Amino acid sequence: MEIDPFIFRLSIFILSIFVGYYVVWSVTPSLHTPLMSVTNAISSVIIVGAIIAALSSNEVVIFSSSSVYGFLAIVLAAVNIFGGFLVTHRMLAMYKKKKKDK
Amino acid sequence: MSANLSAILYLISGVLFILALRGLSSPETSRQGNLFGIIGMVIAVTVTFLSVGNFTSGFIYVLIFLAIGGSIGAFIAYKIPMTAMPELVAGFHSLVGLAAVFVAISAFVNPEAFGLGIPGNIKLASLIEMAIGATVGAITFSGSVIAFLKLQGIMSGAPITFKGQHILNALILISIIILTVYLCSTQSSNLFWILIAVSFLIGFLIIIPIGGADMPVVISMLNSYSGWAAAGIGFTLENTALIITGALVGSSGAILSYIMCKGMNRSFFNVILGGFGATEQSAGDKNKEQRPVKSGNADDAAFLMKNASSVIIVPGYGMAVAQAQHALREMVDTLKKNDIKVSYAIHPVAGRMPGHMNVLLAEANVPYDEVFELEEINSDFANADVAFVIGANDVTNPVAKTDPQSPIYGMPVLDVEKCKSVLFVKRSLSPGYAGIDNDLFYKDNTLMLFADAKKMTEEITKNLD
Numbered sequence: 001m002e003i004d005p006f007i008f009r010l011s012i013f014i015l016s017i018f019v020g021y022y023v024v025w026s027v028t029p030s031l032h033t034p035l036m037s038v039t040n041a042i043s044s045v046i047i048v049g050a051i052i053a054a055l056s057s058n059e060v061v062i063f064s065s066s067s068v069y070g071f072l073a074i075v076l077a078a079v080n081i082f083g084g085f086l087v088t089h090r091m092l093a094m095y096k097k098k099k100k101d102k
Numbered sequence: 103m104s105a106n107l108s109a110i111l112y113l114i115s116g117v118l119f120i121l122a123l124r125g126l127s128s129p130e131t132s133r134q135g136n137l138f139g140i141i142g143m144v145i146a147v148t149v150t151f152l153s154v155g156n157f158t159s160g161f162i163y164v165l166i167f168l169a170i171g172g173s174i175g176a177f178i179a180y181k182i183p184m185t186a187m188p189e190l191v192a193g194f195h196s197l198v199g200l201a202a203v204f205v206a207i208s209a210f211v212n213p214e215a216f217g218l219g220i221p222g223n224i225k226l227a228s229l230i231e232m233a234i235g236a237t238v239g240a241i242t243f244s245g246s247v248i249a250f251l252k253l254q255g256i257m258s259g260a261p262i263t264f265k266g267q268h269i270l271n272a273l274i275l276i277s278i279i280i281l282t283v284y285l286c287s288t289q290s291s292n293l294f295w296i297l298i299a300v301s302f303l304i305g306f307l308i309i310i311p312i313g314g315a316d317m318p319v320v321i322s323m324l325n326s327y328s329g330w331a332a333a334g335i336g337f338t339l340e341n342t343a344l345i346i347t348g349a350l351v352g353s354s355g356a357i358l359s360y361i362m363c364k365g366m367n368r369s370f371f372n373v374i375l376g377g378f379g380a381t382e383q384s385a386g387d388k389n390k391e392q393r394p395v396k397s398g399n400a401d402d403a404a405f406l407m408k409n410a411s412s413v414i415i416v417p418g419y420g421m422a423v424a425q426a427q428h429a430l431r432e433m434v435d436t437l438k439k440n441d442i443k444v445s446y447a448i449h450p451v452a453g454r455m456p457g458h459m460n461v462l463l464a465e466a467n468v469p470y471d472e473v474f475e476l477e478e479i480n481s482d483f484a485n486a487d488v489a490f491v492i493g494a495n496d497v498t499n500p501v502a503k504t505d506p507q508s509p510i511y512g513m514p515v516l517d518v519e520k521c522k523s524v525l526f527v528k529r530s531l532s533p534g535y536a537g538i539d540n541d542l543f544y545k546d547n548t549l550m551l552f553a554d555a556k557k558m559t560e561e562i563t564k565n566l567d
Binding site: 005006009012013014016017019020021023024025026027028029030031032033034035036037038039040041042043044045046047048049050051052053054055056057062064065066067069070071072073074075076077078079080081082083084085086087088089090091092093094095096097098 | 140171214458
């Protein structure tokens with residue numbers, strides 16, 4: 001009997017929850033704000049779906065009823081990707097260690 | 103590009119996202135982690151372009167829209183002040199939620215593009231997945247918008263409650279399930295639109311009764327929702343990168359909500375059902391008798407600190423409101439010049455979102471290895487000479503340990519009262535958000551400094567020289 005590919009995806013999903021659980025507990029509390037901004041940025045990988053949706057129409061009609069939603073989603077996800085990674089970078093750049101020579 | 107190759111590349115990008123979070127285990131590796139995240143994103147986007155393989159005029163438009171969104175995002179990221187991070191994150195969550203809704207709509211209207219069947223005959227599993235993605239996405243969107251408005255102060259932080267609120271919410275949640283079942287059996291597009299509309303409504307309704315001070319929990323919870331929405335869409339698109347990321351973000355947000363709830367000693371349901379602050383207000387009245395407090399000025403404070411060998415700073419959100427973090431760091435620099443050991447003690451719910459206070463201190467050039475969490479530093483108060491409380495209140499209240507009647511009883515607090523002397527910077531004797539009096543004000547070893555946090559800190563610095 002063949003296994004439905006859905007089960008494979010479900011397995012990845014469940015295992016990823018566990019990976020996420022252990023990885024996030026190891027994040028130092030002082031970096032919880034950057035954690036939120038970076039998770040925000042990576043969850044915008046949903047742009048993948050937006051791109052497929054936007055490119056779904058043919059050569060003649062670029063903006064069809066379904067691709068319009070794709071284009072809108074691209075803008076939203078792009079704000080998040082660039083905004084999320086950049087603001088995380090900005091925050092992380094501020095975390096400095098004590099100067100040794102003091 | 104073959105389907106297998108792109109699946110492997112999506113997996114790699116998922117792994118890079120895991121490494122991005124792993125990097126945050128210490129500030130040294132965090133910047134590298136962020137880079138991994140960016141690489142993962144670039145891989146995912148590139149693979150998608152290559153596997154769709156449609157480099158016609160539509161592709162140009164995709165790039166244009168990508169650039170528009172990207173520049174808006176970059177602009178915001180550079181402009182935003184660190185005090186506004188909670189609003190920013192709430193705003194970003196709403197975008198993820200709305201993007202999930204849009205992708206789900208697009209997949210519903212044009213399922214052929216995603217290989218999910220034809221309109222009116224979408225594969226059952228895919229239909230369930232996109233319904234879940236759209237529902238959770240819509241809840242994330244409207245919930246985050248409300249959280250954003252409350253944090254930004256556009257909407258009052260006071261909880262909005264009305265009779266039958268919980269029953270209404272329960273009915274709406276049940277109707278969402280019924281709608282999903284009917285949607286699957288009829289494939290009717292009307293039902294799909296109603297489902298999305300109802301989800302927007304419930305997101306709005308579940309956030310309005312939650313008070314402004316509970317926002318750390320709400321933001322973390324919406325963080326989690328945005329992850330589950332992404333995972334739902336990931337199942338629809340059969341995309342590993344999206345499924346992995348959704349699961350990571352979902353569990354990350356859930357853990358953060360748990361940590362925040364624990365920091366306030368409240369159960370998750372207690373926060374979600376809302377109305378805190380409104381119902382507990384009466385608790386403050388019973389302690390209304392006037393008790394004597396000792397108050398002092400900057401000169402007294404400077405004298406105490408000059409003669410101390412160790413000082414612990416306890417910052418709270420009030421410090422950020424007064425914009426006193428830079429003045430505070432200058433004061434600490436002066437103390438250090440006098441060979442006084444200084445450390446910072448941060449309560450888990452000190453800011454408006456998890457880790458907020460740490461970012462604000464980092465921005466003021468406070469080295470992160472001088473900043474400690476509650477468990478790390480709480481035993482040090484007994485050995486410290488001076489505790490300098492600035493902008494914090496409830497998190498230092500000894501009542502949480504002594505009075506079982508108190509609404510904050512059991513909440514973990516900083517043992518500030520164990521210090522030889524306590525300096526408490528505050529505008530007036532007014533109670534904190536929990537509406538209860540702070541016993542610390544009336545202790546013999548407490549000196550109240552009634553002033554604006556920034557002005558007081560600057561004056562102390564002057565007096566230290």
